[in-house]
Amino acid sequence: xxxGPDRSGDPLLRTEGLQKYYETSSGFIESFLNRADxxxxxxxxxxxxxxxxxxxxxxxxxxxxxxxxRSMLRLxxxxxxxxxxxxxxxxTGENETIEITDLSGSELRDLRTDVQYIFQxxxxxxxxxxxxxxxVGEPLDIHGILEGEERERRIYELLETVGLNPSHANRxxxxxxxxxxxxxxxxxxxxxxxxxxxxxxxxxxxxxxxQAQILNLLEDLQEEFDLAYVFIAHDLSVVEHISDRIAVxxxxxxxxxxxxxEIFAEPYHPYTEALLSAIPExxxxxxxxxxxxxxxxxxPMNPPSGCRFHTRCPRVIPPTDLDVDxxxxxxxxxxxxxxxxxxxxxxxxxxxDTDTDxxxxxxxxxxxxxxxxxxxxxxxxxxxxIGDGEADDAVSDAVRLLVDGEVDAANDRLxxxxxxxxxxxxxxxxxxxxxxxxxxxxxxxxxxxxxxxxGDAK
Numbered sequence: 001x002x003x004g005p006d007r008s009g010d011p012l013l014r015t016e017g018l019q020k021y022y023e024t025s026s027g028f029i030e031s032f033l034n035r036a037d038x039x040x041x042x043x044x045x046x047x048x049x050x051x052x053x054x055x056x057x058x059x060x061x062x063x064x065x066x067x068x069x070r071s072m073l074r075l076x077x078x079x080x081x082x083x084x085x086x087x088x089x090x091x092t093g094e095n096e097t098i099e100i101t102d103l104s105g106s107e108l109r110d111l112r113t114d115v116q117y118i119f120q121x122x123x124x125x126x127x128x129x130x131x132x133x134x135x136v137g138e139p140l141d142i143h144g145i146l147e148g149e150e151r152e153r154r155i156y157e158l159l160e161t162v163g164l165n166p167s168h169a170n171r172x173x174x175x176x177x178x179x180x181x182x183x184x185x186x187x188x189x190x191x192x193x194x195x196x197x198x199x200x201x202x203x204x205x206x207x208x209x210x211q212a213q214i215l216n217l218l219e220d221l222q223e224e225f226d227l228a229y230v231f232i233a234h235d236l237s238v239v240e241h242i243s244d245r246i247a248v249x250x251x252x253x254x255x256x257x258x259x260x261x262e263i264f265a266e267p268y269h270p271y272t273e274a275l276l277s278a279i280p281e282x283x284x285x286x287x288x289x290x291x292x293x294x295x296x297x298x299x300p301m302n303p304p305s306g307c308r309f310h311t312r313c314p315r316v317i318p319p320t321d322l323d324v325d326x327x328x329x330x331x332x333x334x335x336x337x338x339x340x341x342x343x344x345x346x347x348x349x350x351x352x353d354t355d356t357d358x359x360x361x362x363x364x365x366x367x368x369x370x371x372x373x374x375x376x377x378x379x380x381x382x383x384x385x386i387g388d389g390e391a392d393d394a395v396s397d398a399v400r401l402l403v404d405g406e407v408d409a410a411n412d413r414l415x416x417x418x419x420x421x422x423x424x425x426x427x428x429x430x431x432x433x434x435x436x437x438x439x440x441x442x443x444x445x446x447x448x449x450x451x452x453x454x455g456d457a458k
Contacts, residue, residue, distance in 0.1 A: 005053030005228075005244055007435075010086045010095050012196055012228050013072065013115070018045045018081035020064075020071045024301060039301045041067040043252040044081070046429070049196065054222065054229040056243030056260070058236060058275065060297060064252040065232045066120070069198040072230065073115050074100055074108055087114060087195075113143055116189035120201040122181035126173040132159070132184055133169030139191040158187040162217060179210035183217070190221065198230040203238060215242055236279050240264055245435070248272045251308040252300055254429070258436035268438045270315045294334055307441055310422035311337055317421050317441060323388045331382040332395065332418050338380075339411040345402045349379050364402050373399040391417055 020042040042064045049055050057065050071078045083100040103111060119125035126135055137155045140146045146154050156166035162183040173181055182202055189197050199218065203211040219242060221227060233239050239246060239260075246263045248256040248271065256269040267273045274291040293312045298304050304311050311333075318329045342348060349362040364372040376399050377384060386392050394417040401410035422441050430443040 005050050007050045011048035012051045012086055013049045014084045015045055015047045016082040019043055019079040020067050021079040037301050040252050042071055045254055049228055051228055052226050053244040054231050054242055056239035056246040057232045058239050059249035063249045065249055066200055069200050069232050113192040114194055115196045116194040118185050118189050118199045118202045122178055122185055128173055131170055136187045136191055158190055162187045178206050182214055196228045200232045251303055256438045262436045269440050270313050271309050306424050307422045307427050324386050324391055328383055328386045331380040335380045336414050342407050345405045345407050365405050369400050369403050372403050
């Protein structure tokens with residue numbers, strides 16, 4: 001990992017409120033009538049990348065990492081927000097602020113000499129009809145940097161820099177291994193002598209031994225050319241190895257940003273804790289203290305209100321007037337989530353919930369209230385006695401309504417008692433330390449409940 005990047009001056013690149021929405025309309029009429037749904041792939045991201053540093057971006061598949069990286073460089077057009085790049089003016093020696101989202105096509109092409117991209121798939125990102133020499137030399141041609149013998153010498157230098165033989169310049173991409181193809185992609189990115197490279201999961205398609213070679217190469221190049229990286233990955237051990245700072249994404253938003261040491265030593269966001277708990281140890285007897293998140297990642301087309309993680313969070317905040325422990329409250333939250341997507345009460349409990357071999361459902365509408373309540377509490381890990389009279393009454397009332405087939409009424413009864421602040425309030429970004437930010441309602445100054453002490457992530 002590179003050490004000591006200077007963050008005292010202007011960032012090299014900054015995003016403010018960056019958004020990228022995709023429309024999912026099925027035809028012209030829906031678009032014309034403005035009825036198209038939107039997939040909120042990136043939604044209001046604020047990030048800074050400083051000269052010479054590596055910023056890791058992590059999160060589950062589908063959280064918006066790649067879309068963020070491509071929106072930063074306008075490989076895809078952002079829906080909203082700002083992306084500014086600070087470029088040193090060679091004549092005055094002062095930094096010039098460039099708003100990337102306002103650049104024309106020709107201006108954006110000129111900026112490509114400062115910012116480059118390494119793609120995830122080392123094969124599909126290379127033109128199979130071009131030789132390696134032409135692939136690496138193409139940026140030199142587009143920007144009119146070198147030609148003739150100087151161009152050829154530069155191509156050979158770049159191939160040697162990334163660990164390839166200059167004689168490989170006359171070969172085609174299909175003649176190389178995955179690791180070698182990624183080296184070609186790196187050489188192409190280096191051709192224009194950039195200041196910043198966005199690395200989009202550059203080692204995820206490679207064998208572990210080859211991953212180490214590519215990571216070491218990227219570190220060596222960073223030290224040699226003073227490069228800044230935005231390193232997108234889902235492998236936390238890789239990100240820990242190469243990153244100076246880490247940004248954790250969930251469902252298009254940032255959950256936590258901090259130095260690598262801060263994130264791995266004291267993760268404050270429950271989602272970050274869950275991610276880190278999943279890192280395996282090289283020990284066949286290792287069991288670890290893994291945090292298993294219930295449910296699926298919600299659709300970015302219709303993200304949850306409030307904190308987007310509240311549908312899976314193991315530390316969701318109960319109402320201030322409710323005296324229940326976290327596991328019981330989480331169980332009721334899961335019940336409410338199941339009810340919100342349910343059309344009929346007879347589909348509430350499936351045999352997958354009850355670990356039986358037979359297919360189908362356990363029909364609560366065909367049971368007496370006592371049996372239905374026992375089944376519901378067991379299925380959703382709600383204890384027989386929650387510890388709060390009003391809460392227990394609400395669960396019992398909801399089950400009686402479900403036995404009568406009243407799904408909406410049962411959900412309303414539970415919501416009246418169990419609605420969490422996490423469902424209604426969107427968390428702001430809180431500075432735990434100067435370099436450590438977290439978007440969690442538990443750390444909002446005016447949030448209900450007790451604010452956890454700094455240094456206590458639990």
